[in-house]
Amino acid sequence: MLLVALTVTGVINRTRAVLAGRKGLRFFQHVMDISVLLRKGAVYSDVTGTLFRIAPCVYLGASLLALLFVPVADLDPLLSFHGDVVLVAYLLALSRVALILAALDTGSSFEGMGASREALYGALIEPAIMLAMATLAMFCGYSSLADIFSTARSLDVNLTIVMLLLGYVFIKIMFVEAGRVPVDDPRTHLELTMVHEVMCLDFSGIDLAMIHIGGWLKNAVMAVIAADAVAVAVCFRWEFAAPAAVLLAGLSVGITESLRARNKLARNTTYILTVTAMSALVLFVGYLLMKNIEIV
Amino acid sequence: MYPYLILFAAMAVAALFASPKHHKVWVAAAIVTALAAAAAVVAVEALCGGEVVLAEFSTAMFGAERLAVDRLSALFLLIIAVASVATVIYSKGYAEHYLARSSSAHVALHYTSLVTLVGSMMTVVVSGGGFSFLMAWELMTIASFLLILFEAERREVRRAALNYLVMMHIGFIFLVIGFVAVYDATGSASFDALGEYFRLHAPLPVIVVFIVGFGMKAGMFPMHVWLPEAHPAAPSHVSAIMSGVMIKTGIYGILRVAAEIESVEMLSTVGIIILFAGIVTGLWGVILAAVENDMKRLLAYSSIENIGVILIGMGIAYIGRAAGNDLVAMCGMCGALLHAVNHSLFKTLLFFGAGNIYSAMHSTSLDEMGGLSRHMPVTALLMIVATVAICALPPLNGFVSELLIYLGMFNGVGEGGEVLYSVAAIIALSLIGGVVVLAFTKLYGIVFLGSPRSTHVAECTEVDNCRIAAMALPAAMILIIGLLPQYAVRPVVEVASGIIGGDYATAMEHFTPVLSTLSAIGFALLAVVALLYVLKRRAQSKRTVSSSPTWGCGFTAVNTRMQYTGESYSEGLENIATSLTQNTVDGRTIDKGEIFPSQHSYDVHHKDKIDRLFAAWWVELMHRINVGVMRLRTGKINHYIMYALALLAAVMLLTLLNLL
Numbered sequence: 017m018l019l020v021a022l023t024v025t026g027v028i029n030r031t032r033a034v035l036a037g038r039k040g041l042r043f044f045q046h047v048m049d050i051s052v053l054l055r056k057g058a059v060y061s062d063v064t065g066t067l068f069r070i071a072p073c074v075y076l077g078a079s080l081l082a083l084l085f086v087p088v089a090d091l092d093p094l095l096s097f098h099g100d101v102v103l104v105a106y107l108l109a110l111s112r113v114a115l116i117l118a119a120l121d122t123g124s125s126f127e128g129m130g131a132s133r134e135a136l137y138g139a140l141i142e143p144a145i146m147l148a149m150a151t152l153a154m155f156c157g158y159s160s161l162a163d164i165f166s167t168a169r170s171l172d173v174n175l176t177i178v179m180l181l182l183g184y185v186f187i188k189i190m191f192v193e194a195g196r197v198p199v200d201d202p203r204t205h206l207e208l209t210m211v212h213e214v215m216c217l218d219f220s221g222i223d224l225a226m227i228h229i230g231g232w233l234k235n236a237v238m239a240v241i242a243a244d245a246v247a248v249a250v251c252f253r254w255e256f257a258a259p260a261a262v263l264l265a266g267l268s269v270g271i272t273e274s275l276r277a278r279n280k281l282a283r284n285t286t287y288i289l290t291v292t293a294m295s296a297l298v299l300f301v302g303y304l305l306m307k308n309i310e311i312v
Numbered sequence: 313m314y315p316y317l318i319l320f321a322a323m324a325v326a327a328l329f330a331s332p333k334h335h336k337v338w339v340a341a342a343i344v345t346a347l348a349a350a351a352a353v354v355a356v357e358a359l360c361g362g363e364v365v366l367a368e369f370s371t372a373m374f375g376a377e378r379l380a381v382d383r384l385s386a387l388f389l390l391i392i393a394v395a396s397v398a399t400v401i402y403s404k405g406y407a408e409h410y411l412a413r414s415s416s417a418h419v420a421l422h423y424t425s426l427v428t429l430v431g432s433m434m435t436v437v438v439s440g441g442g443f444s445f446l447m448a449w450e451l452m453t454i455a456s457f458l459l460i461l462f463e464a465e466r467r468e469v470r471r472a473a474l475n476y477l478v479m480m481h482i483g484f485i486f487l488v489i490g491f492v493a494v495y496d497a498t499g500s501a502s503f504d505a506l507g508e509y510f511r512l513h514a515p516l517p518v519i520v521v522f523i524v525g526f527g528m529k530a531g532m533f534p535m536h537v538w539l540p541e542a543h544p545a546a547p548s549h550v551s552a553i554m555s556g557v558m559i560k561t562g563i564y565g566i567l568r569v570a571a572e573i574e575s576v577e578m579l580s581t582v583g584i585i586i587l588f589a590g591i592v593t594g595l596w597g598v599i600l601a602a603v604e605n606d607m608k609r610l611l612a613y614s615s616i617e618n619i620g621v622i623l624i625g626m627g628i629a630y631i632g633r634a635a636g637n638d639l640v641a642m643c644g645m646c647g648a649l650l651h652a653v654n655h656s657l658f659k660t661l662l663f664f665g666a667g668n669i670y671s672a673m674h675s676t677s678l679d680e681m682g683g684l685s686r687h688m689p690v691t692a693l694l695m696i697v698a699t700v701a702i703c704a705l706p707p708l709n710g711f712v713s714e715l716l717i718y719l720g721m722f723n724g725v726g727e728g729g730e731v732l733y734s735v736a737a738i739i740a741l742s743l744i745g746g747v748v749v750l751a752f753t754k755l756y757g758i759v760f761l762g763s764p765r766s767t768h769v770a771e772c773t774e775v776d777n778c779r780i781a782a783m784a785l786p787a788a789m790i791l792i793i794g795l796l797p798q799y800a801v802r803p804v805v806e807v808a809s810g811i812i813g814g815d816y817a818t819a820m821e822h823f824t825p826v827l828s829t830l831s832a833i834g835f836a837l838l839a840v841v842a843l844l845y846v847l848k849r850r851a852q853s854k855r856t857v858s859s860s861p862t863w864g865c866g867f868t869a870v871n872t873r874m875q876y877t878g879e880s881y882s883e884g885l886e887n888i889a890t891s892l893t894q895n896t897v898d899g900r901t902i903d904k905g906e907i908f909p910s911q912h913s914y915d916v917h918h919k920d921k922i923d924r925l926f927a928a929w930w931v932e933l934m935h936r937i938n939v940g941v942m943r944l945r946t947g948k949i950n951h952y953i954m955y956a957l958a959l960l961a962a963v964m965l966l967t968l969l970n971l972l
Contacts, residue, residue: 102718120758226844
């Protein structure tokens with residue numbers, strides 16, 4: 017899992033570089049950056065209080081715990097219980113809240129802007145996540161990630177179709193959650209089109225490092241779930257699923273970022289609602305297929 | 313029994329009126345604590361050993377009546393007990409600065425109403441139905457009406473209070489119709505007789521009448537409009553007890569009525585009605601909460617949203633019961649009941665916090681706040697607990713109840729029985745969960761964080777210890793339920809098994825592993841965060857840590873007016889949800905052509921579209937009729953005698969013609 021988290025960003029950068037015809041950064045350049053950040057001191061804004069200093073810890077802590085529930089194909093997660101799908105989604109929400117409040121604590125209009133957008137997009141993407149999880153639960157009759165993916169192994173055609181579709185939906189959700197093009201562009205934070213990056217403007221040193229690591233972990237959670245869905249359909253082995261997660265997430269994000277520009281801000285809500293609608297569509301396709309199975 | 317009760321009430325009122333002005337609060341506190349302690353004892357007894365009968369007597373109108381505590385009553389008694397004790401302690405600090413300018417009788421009336429409200433709420437939940445229930449229900453309405461009127465010299469307060477009184481009586485009429493219909497058919501108006509009625513007659517009309525009647529109190533869509541009017545008008549401790557506890561009596565009523573339904577088809581219909589009422593109520597409440605820029609109105613809308621969540625849980629439970637799925641039924645009902653408990657805790661806490669801010673700032677408008685956490689650190693700390701809890705985030709109590717409801721829904725989806733309803737509820741609940749985060753990060757962020765938006769903020773100081781103590785009580789309960797849910801859920805499961813008919817042991821078998829893992833995760837989360845924080849501080853202690861102004865992206869003349877306001881924070885949502893509100897704008901925005909903008913003032917007000925329903929043609933019609941009827945009031949005694957004579961003649965004529 018941790019390896020996945022570490023390598024996804026590398027693959028993204030490399031894909032982008034290759035597609036743009038550049039040589040690109042070193043593969044682990046982002047890890048180097050973090051290790052530099054971890055060795056630095058910090059500058060805090062006068063306006064901020066204790067909450068601002070605790071927020072990065074909450075962000076990282078919540079992402080870390082969320083990671084513990086996600087299985088990598090046949091590799092069982094460290095923790096699991098009925099309903100942990102809800103907990104994972106809400107832990108990610110907790111990390112979001114921590115960052116939003118920290119951003120508001122700086123009193124900067126830029127960060128307020130980012131916070132406002134993040135809160136809205138987070139609210140709109142939540143149903144998509146839950147619907148995708150509900151589809152999984154519908155097929156497997158369980159509501160814990162570990163059980164879902166371990167019972168879903170029986171390969172029948174309908175399940176394969178639905179799982180592939182779900183993988184697609186999860187990748188889309190990852191775009192939104194991780195603040196990637198076309199919803200948000202992590203490369204800029206000095207324009208009026210920013211969401212996630214702008215909220216971290218006032219963090220420095222260790223705090224910034226924590227937020228970056230937390231971001232990778234969140235990314236990895238979604239990437240691995242997507243890869244699991246695909247792995248169920250194709251080949252259910254962790255040797256397959258882990259690289260699949262990296263490649264799926266890395267290539268899709270890298271290619272999207274190279275090929276298209278970021279959305280106009282007003283179109284973002286439409287985009288996110290489309291993802292939700294797709295999620296609902298997959299659920300209904302799955303529902304119909306399942307009914308069909310029962311009749312035959 | 314009776315004479316003692318009357319004697320106790322009379323003594324309480326006498327003590328409240330006779331005691332010196334500054335000590336009235338202690339008298340009230342003593343009475344409320346006594347009531348709460350008695351209620352708690354009875355409740356615990358009922359939870360452990362089953363029904364406790366308090367009194368049985370007969371009335372002239374409705375036949376035999378009884379006051380008894382079963383498990384459901386016990387749960388609500390506990391909710392009332394905790395919140396009312398916190399409320400009366402809080403009022404000591406909050407009402408302090410009103411004491412100087414109010415008369416002694418005024419204060420006495422306020423506390424008498426408070427005590428009456430607590431007493432009547434307790435009677436409502438122990439009453440077996442019929443006359444005693446309606447009596448207590450009406451007493452509850454009147455007491456809360458008087459409580460809202462505390463600052464009766466303000467015009468908007470009188471307006472809101474009257475509005476409340478009228479709405480509550482419309483609801484009351486529905487309840488009277490319901491009970492009379494039952495009495496007419498069975499000869500008794502108790503809740504037990506309802507079951508008999510449902511067996512003999514078509515139950516749906518009466519159920520709908522009851523749901524409307526109770527829904528009015530609970531703030532169910534579209535009868536929620538009184539809540540956002542009444543709460544800003546009432547003093548904060550009154551808002552706290554009304555929003556935290558009183559609206560739950562509506563939920564209690566619906567639970568009682570639905571518990572008597574036996575036929576499976578009926579239960580499924582009622583479940584669907586309640587589920588969709590819950591979905592609409594929840595979404596409507598949360599979206600309006602998010603666009604609202606007044607602290608107390610925001611909290612009022614969030615109460616509506618929480619009622620929606622409770623109703624969703626109940627709906628899932630009834631649908632699950634009807635489908636014969638015990639686990640879904642238990643999950644939904646436990647979630648709903650636990651959410652009722654949880655909401656009573658964090659909503660009282662939030663209203664107390666709002667009260668602290670109001671008494672320091674003399675305003676509830678979000679856009680005058682900012683940076684209050686530096687001036688009121690303890691309030692800020694307690695409020696962050698409430699904020700995280702109401703956003704249903706782990707590791708606090710709001711998450712536990714929503715998790716249980718989700719479990720029910722996922723189970724419903726997994727079993728394949730009632731997929732579509734469960735999916736509708738999942739979409740609604742997750743969207744509610746998302747938007748509630750927006751609403752409450754807005755509340756907390758705009759009020760406590762950032763830099764001040766007005767000069768008043770600098771004058772704020774932390775409130776007195778009385779209020780802090782009152783706030784610590786619900787905060788502690790929030791932490792206990794959040795961190796040790798496997799123990800806290802037990803009484804709730806027991807209550808739920810009583811009314812929904814699931815098995816206690818099976819449900820606990822299912823919940824215990826889930827909740828104990830959750831508890832472990834809660835502690836782990838706290839530990840991880842603390843560890844990271846300590847490690848960070850240690851690493852930083854050896855390095856240079858400096859402070860400087862917030863990074864302005866190269867712009868150096870940043871001022872606090874440039875901060876995001878509440879309005880701008882929720883603008884994105886407003887653009888989507890335009891059809892729900894009616895916006896009125898004062899002033900205008902800066903034109904594109906203005907290169908050097910002059911001074912502008914811009915003020916947006918959001919009005920609930922449903923408000924229009926109560927300011928529409930039929931209100932106009934009522935007004936016309938009133939004007940017409942007022943013409944009869946001539947002020948001449950001979951005319952009045954003629955009216956009386958005309959009435960008598962009409963009655964006689966009708967009797968003669970056998971029409972009456």
